[in-house]
Amino acid sequence: MQLNDPRLFRQLAYVDGQWMAGRSNHDEPVLDPANGEILGYCALLDAEQITGAVTAAERAFAGWRALSVDERGRLLQRWYQLLHEHREDLAHLMTLEQGKPLRDARGEVDYGASFIQWFAEEARRAYGMTIPSHIPNAMLGTLKEPVGVSVMLTPWNFPLAMITRKAGAALAAGCPVIVKPANETPFTALALAELAERAGIPPGVFNVVTGEPATVSEVLCTDTRVRSVSFTGSTRVGKLLIRQSAGSVKRMSLELGGNAPFIVCEDVDVDEAAREAVAAKFQTAGQDCLAANRIFVHRRIYDRFLERFAVHMKALRVGSGMMEVDIGPLIHRRAVEAAQAIVDDALAQGARLMAGNQSMAPGANFFMPTLLADITPEMRVFREETFSPVAGVCAFDDDEAVVAAANDTEYGLAAYIYSNDVKRIWKMMRGLEYGMVSVNTLKMTGAPIPFGGVKQSGLGREGGAQGLEEYLDTKYFCLGNMPGPSGS
Ligand SMILES: NC(=O)c1ccc[n+]([C@@H]2O[C@H](COP(=O)([O-])OP(=O)(O)OC[C@H]3O[C@@H](n4cnc5c(N)ncnc54)[C@H](O)[C@@H]3O)[C@@H](O)[C@H]2O)c1
Numbered sequence: 001m002q003l004n005d006p007r008l009f010r011q012l013a014y015v016d017g018q019w020m021a022g023r024s025n026h027d028e029p030v031l032d033p034a035n036g037e038i039l040g041y042c043a044l045l046d047a048e049q050i051t052g053a054v055t056a057a058e059r060a061f062a063g064w065r066a067l068s069v070d071e072r073g074r075l076l077q078r079w080y081q082l083l084h085e086h087r088e089d090l091a092h093l094m095t096l097e098q099g100k101p102l103r104d105a106r107g108e109v110d111y112g113a114s115f116i117q118w119f120a121e122e123a124r125r126a127y128g129m130t131i132p133s134h135i136p137n138a139m140l141g142t143l144k145e146p147v148g149v150s151v152m153l154t155p156w157n158f159p160l161a162m163i164t165r166k167a168g169a170a171l172a173a174g175c176p177v178i179v180k181p182a183n184e185t186p187f188t189a190l191a192l193a194e195l196a197e198r199a200g201i202p203p204g205v206f207n208v209v210t211g212e213p214a215t216v217s218e219v220l221c222t223d224t225r226v227r228s229v230s231f232t233g234s235t236r237v238g239k240l241l242i243r244q245s246a247g248s249v250k251r252m253s254l255e256l257g258g259n260a261p262f263i264v265c266e267d268v269d270v271d272e273a274a275r276e277a278v279a280a281k282f283q284t285a286g287q288d289c290l291a292a293n294r295i296f297v298h299r300r301i302y303d304r305f306l307e308r309f310a311v312h313m314k315a316l317r318v319g320s321g322m323m324e325v326d327i328g329p330l331i332h333r334r335a336v337e338a339a340q341a342i343v344d345d346a347l348a349q350g351a352r353l354m355a356g357n358q359s360m361a362p363g364a365n366f367f368m369p370t371l372l373a374d375i376t377p378e379m380r381v382f383r384e385e386t387f388s389p390v391a392g393v394c395a396f397d398d399d400e401a402v403v404a405a406a407n408d409t410e411y412g413l414a415a416y417i418y419s420n421d422v423k424r425i426w427k428m429m430r431g432l433e434y435g436m437v438s439v440n441t442l443k444m445t446g447a448p449i450p451f452g453g454v455k456q457s458g459l460g461r462e463g464g465a466q467g468l469e470e471y472l473d474t475k476y477f478c479l480g481n482m483p484g485p486s487g488s
């Protein structure tokens, strides 16, 4: 692996400021999804080693929370700067292990770094308040205190930003952190640990454990010293983590699956809307919780939209993320098989294949962008998050029906509306049961916004002022028998 700074490529876990090997001889190979080559190995820590990470974090907690917000902020700002200084290497590592085009990986480094900077500043505003007292001669108020040891289980589709969006907030709030990256993409996380160490973040405050996912989550979710668990990934695993954490009643923050509707009204520029829909569908090769999953188009513009969508889709270049492409490989062969099964199911139930030719795929882990028209609620492409470059489109006739169809899912993460009629937009936006609604734009995320879903898309919010609150407890105080009048 060719990096400007080879020390960023780490194959050991990082616990209590030390690089740690697994005790078994079964480290897991990490593959380049573009060609199946082994990039390196992910250490599989055992249960005792993972418990050791909790002990280290618990020990580090007192010192970390005792720092002033300025002191913590300075260390986080230094970490942020180091991410920028090593942008090329981080992007390179990410493309190798995740597959996304290098251009997108660079974008993710910038996006991920922005959370660290934003929370370093936002922690200054972790205000408590005074409460007008109902008790004579008492002073009432609240303080914000860090919740304690915080665990982060992160996915393979955004190997950097899903860590920094959680860890930036937790660290700024005064919590020590244990990250468990996806085994498909551990190297970006371990490079972040190397940079955290260089930034001067003390031992035990930022730990990265790697291991067999079920073992790691069992140990971390049942340890009573862990006070908060944050996960981004599938709803299936999210539910498992809720069950594992129930015995010790932890804070939970869950960013789970989505099934985003993309609604296109008849008053828009059809070509422009089709271009945006293609971008919304195929971002991160469709392996994105924000990816447009069901595209609803007003019947009056339906045929023209399909034609323009197909044109823009066919212009997408598919290949290794190291080349000038728009779509890289899927994360592994299973994902390709899952995408094909969804297409087969839709075709068997009457969907029309408008474009997509899998025989053109440049490798075993690639799935060619595919456009299915006339999808219906009975089809898997409608009901499930495809997490692949498979676009499903259907026509709608009236606004109430399309909002009802969009809400006909257990998910509620993000929705898109394209229209120029403000009253119509407002009505639809209020009717959509989603945590985030984006109107006439694809780009909606960023450090200042509360990212998250409703229904089975998750609990809590990441980013923004709400993202910091996930790592803060409110302590109420009542100072009784004070010498003066009640506080107000
Ligand atoms: N919201 C997101 O950003 C996001 C990210 C990745 C995957 N997903 C979801 O996952 C589905 C496909 O991905 P997949 O097949 O890898 O899903 P998956 O549920 O098998 O795995 C998702 C992640 O969870 C972790 N995981 C698996 N079992 C675990 C356990 N017992 N304890 C703790 N962590 C565990 C894995 O390390 C993996 O990175 C998609 O349909 C999508 O819904 C969502």
Ligand SMILES: N[C@@H](CC=O)C(=O)O
Residues within 6 Å of the ligand: 157, 158, 287, 288, 289, 290, 445, 451
């Ligand atoms: N694309 C999302 C991550 C989910 O997959 C984001 O922007 O945060």
